[in-house]
Amino acid sequence: MFKGLSPILYNGREVWPIVEGGKGVAATNHASAGAWAAAGGIGTVSAVNADSYDAEGKIIPQVYRALTRRERHEELIEYAIEGAVQQVKRAWDIAGGNGAININVLWEMGGAQRVLQGVLERTKGLVAGVTCGAGMPYKLSEIAAEHQVSYLPIVSSGRAFRALWKRAYSKAAEWLAGVVYEDPWLAGGHNGLSNAENPLKPEDPYPRVKALRETMREGGISDEVPIVMAGGVWYLRDWNDWIDNPELGRIAFQFGTRPLLTRESPIPEAWKARLMTIEEGDVLLHRFSPTGFYSSAVRNPFLRNLEARSDRQIAFSTQEAGDHVFQLDVGVKGKNFWVTRNDLLRAREWFGHGFTTALKTPDNTLVFVTPEETKEIRKDQADCMGCLSQCLFSSWADTETNSTGRLADPRSFCIQKTLQEIAHGGDVESNLMFAGHAAYNFKRDPFYSNGFVPSVKQLVDRILTGD
DSSP, X not given: OOOOOOOEEETTEXXXXXXXXXXXTTTSOHHHHXXXXXXXXXXXXXXXXXXXXXXXXXXXXXXXXXXXXXXXXXXXXXXXXXXXXXXXXXXXXXXXTOXXXXXXXXXXXXXXXXXXXXXXXXXXXXXXXXXXXXXXXXTHHHHHHHHTOEEEEEESSHHHHHHHHHHTGGGGGGGBOOEEEEOTTTOSEEEOOOXXXXXXXXXXXXXXXXXXXXXXXXXXXXXXXXXXXXXXXXXGGGGGGGTTOTTTOSEEEEEXXXXXXXXXXXXXXXXXXXXTTOOXXXXXXXXXXXXXXXXXXXXXXXXXXXXXXXXXXXEOBSSOBTTBOEEOXXXXXXXXXXXXXXXXXXXXXXXXXXXXXXXXXXXXXXXXXXXXXXXHHHHHHHTOOOOBSBOTTTOOBSSSSOOOSXXXXXXXXXXXXXXXXXHTTOOSSSXXXXXXXXXXXXXXXXXXXXXXXXXXXXXXXXXXXXX
């Protein structure tokens, strides 16, 4: 028997303790967030390179005209602030005074602090709270307190929250409205899997959330400050034991994947249709992201191509050493690439299959790619506009030198390019498609039978029944 949820007090009004997951580039916008809030929940506008609109309401393409990365980075920040401000205002109008509107930022996005400051300065009274993950957002509490909005850090362990609390959040405790526990094995998009955790061995979220609550209690944080369970949440009836559980304190639930398939969801129709076909195991926890974080996405040809590229990889030495005594004679110019006999034979085989260029990685390895791939990789690296604070793929860093000091990594990809493309009608098979690991339920859940796509209101009503 499903217990049912009780409303919580958030930003001065009663709302359902269900949160729309923020996601990234244009996958959550004013239409979905406003409708979620209108239905009485907490809607979330993505403030990650959000779309802005011209006078006719058409999306303004984010075209970068500057010649240097640093100047393009400034263009990116202008686009990001303007887009998020427009999205928040539109979401607020749709919500009609119901629910609440949060914004979501990634701490590791380029210019995150400047974007957050810029958006909050121009949306006073409209934003209830800021959710923020992907990194350790120490300054989040300070910025939120300055603008008198709530903040909800996204963490994947009690240990991470303890570090944030001790260093910064305890000084702005009154603005902490909740802590989002994002399960690193279940959530879609980027997640905070640490080096101590095995990506192939998922851990039960209950003990981890219990430990997070204990950490919060050590800091004197009330049990009424909710922990928001994020990742793998589909049917609330599956979480019945978590609701009104004194061990866990107040619990809210975040839905990231389910709101993608609604009428108000801004993602293209082809992406919505593809969600209906996902099978269990089709979502891959991988490490190709230029952020360096693990992330989860649909294992489509885009992701399979990155897997195959990394498989066509050999180690080299710049001088004869150990068993690296065979000179590489394919894919490279120059003679200072020494490899093992086995790797020499593999490289020749790849070369014969058309992978005729060997590109250096930061780890003293070579990956073999086609001339077309080489051209695309080099162009994407050259076109970098600094969308991350540090990028493995382009070696951009948001520092004085604008460089990580490491070689750009051809095993990764331009995340800004692919996320903009898929969100604005690009091919769903040849772009990165983030999804949570429960996405296979679209195909199994009778709610979506015969291709039914609900409105956000219908989805929220359904969720509240336990289904």
